[in-house]
Amino acid sequence: MGMYYFTVASLPSLTYQSQPTLSDVDYLQYLQEKLTPKEFALVDACRLIPKESSKANHILREWISFERSLRLYLAVQRAQKRQWEFNGSYQPTANLEDKAREAVSKGNPLEAESYLNELRWEFLENLETGHYFDLEYLQIYYLKLQILNRKTLFEPKMGRMNFEGTYNEIRNNMDIEI
Template identity: 30%
Template sequence: MGSYYYAVASLPYLTFETEDVPGREEFLDICRQWGTESDLEILTRITLEPDAPGLHPLLDRYQRFETGLRNELVKQRSQNLQRDPQDYIHSDNTGDDHTAVSGLSEQVRAAVQAPTPLKADEILDRLRWQFLDELEIGQFFNVQQMIVYYLRLQILLRRNSLTKETGREEFDGHYQKVRSQMQEIQNDNGVQA
C-alpha cells in the first residue's frame, strides 16, 4: 500500500478556479515516486470517461455518477428535441441508468438551459467537482485521495484548454468544412458560386 504523504504535500491544492495546474505526466511522476506499482496501474488508466469499470471501487462510484449525469443529459436534450432517448442511454447489466441521484435532474436542467455552451459546461463540471468532494471525505494520503485528485486535475486541464483561441480555431475549421461541402453541392448541381 502506497503512502502519499509526500506526494500530497508536493502537489498544489486544487480548487475549481485553479488555472496553474501540473500536467498529467507531472502528476504521474510524483505518484511513481511515492506509490506502488498497482496504484500506478490504476492511476494511469483513469479518465473522465466512464469506461474503465473494476479498476477501483471509488472510481466505480465516480463512473456510475458520470454515467447518470450523461444519461440525464441525454434524457433532457432528447425531450427538447422530441426524440426517443433510449437509443443513447447507457445502463449497467441490471438495467440501472444511474440517473436516480437526488437533485441531479434539476441541476442538469440548469445546464441544458444555460445561455452558452461554456456556461453549461461549467455547471456540469461543478456537479462533477461536488461529487468528487463527497468521494474525498475520509480519504487521507492514500490511493483514493490520489484518484480524486487526478479526476479533478483532468477536469481543470480540460477547462483550461477551453480558450477563445482554440474555440475560434475549432469554429473556423468547422466553418471551412461546411463551406467546402456547400461548394461541392453547388458544383454537383451546376450552380455557379
C-alpha cells in the same frame, strides 16, 4: 494500501478557481515513482471519460457510476429538448436529472461545460471526505487535476469562431434562408 503523507503534502493544492501547476502527465510520472504498479494502475484508470474496469476500487466505481449517469441524463435531456424519442432505459434520479436539465438549458456550450465541470468538482469534493493521505485521495486529485487542465483549453473567442464557421457551413449546405 498505504498512506502517502509526504506525497500528498508535496502536491500543490487545487481549487476550482486555481490554475493547474501540474500537467496530467507530470502528475502520473511523479506518482509512478511513489506507488506500487497496482496502486499506480488504479490512479491511472481515473479518467474524465471513464472506462469500465474489473479492477476498480470504491472511488473508481463511484466515479464511473456518477459520470455515466450524468452522461445518460444529459442524453435524455438533449433528446427531450429536441422532441426526440429516447429509446434507452434509465432510472431517474431527481438531483442528477435536474442538474442535467440545468446544463442543457445553458445559453451556450461554454456555460454548459463550465457548469458540468463545477458539478463534477462538487461530486469529487464530496467523495474526497475522509480521504486525506491515502490512495483514494491521489485518485480524486488526479480527476480534479484533469478538470482544471481541461478548463485551460477553453478559449471563448476560438470557440465562437469555430461555432460560427460550423453553423455557416451547415446553413450553406442546407440552402435555407434565415
